Amino acid sequence: MATKELTYQDVAEHNTKKDLYVVVHDQVYDCTKFVDEHPGGEEVLLDVAGQDATEAFEDVGHSDEARETLDQLKVGTLKRNPGDPKPKTPVPGAVSPAANNSAATGLGVGVYAILVLGGAIGYFAYQYLQQQQAAQSA
Ligand code: HEM
DSSP states (O other), X not given: OOOEEEEHHHHHTOEETTXXXXXXXXXXXXXXXXXXXXXXXXXXXXXXXXXXXXXXXXXXXXXXXXXXXXHHTEEEEEEOOTTOOOOOOOOTTSOOHHHHHHHHHHHHHHHHHHHHHHHHHHHHHHHXXXXXXHHXXX
């Protein structure tokens, strides 16, 4: 197995579909041949091309099989220098339980507000119509 040491700058140069390296858990992987076969689509891999994909990779909850595939793509180990970028946060739209939860909580408050407001408007409209009818029949 290759034990070449690459810096983050080395990896960052391989950031196109035809030459695509990613970092996962400080290991460097050449995904060039795999990008077209990725069951999760090429878009997500292109999004992390030449970058640290650890968080994106783990957030999806890849299978052991995916980890074996990853093993076969390994080209070296990342040599971290001070000031190197941190692992990239997952792309929007990617399967992410944490992101989904926070979105649901945010939406929950909004939905409650609409329901309460809608209920109040409905109630007052009903009262108003009752009064109108009472006035007409008098
Ligand atoms: C870096 C190397 C990667 C390898 C070797 C890899 C491999 C795989 C494999 C084998 C699967 C099939 C399901 C499974 O076995 O878990 C899969 C699915 C998936 N991958 Fe990756 N993946 C990689 C990176 C990524 C990244 C960076 C993302 C970014 C979000 C991603 C997103 C997904 C998604 C969303 C699926 C689910 C597709 C579906 O079920 O329709 N993958 N990947």
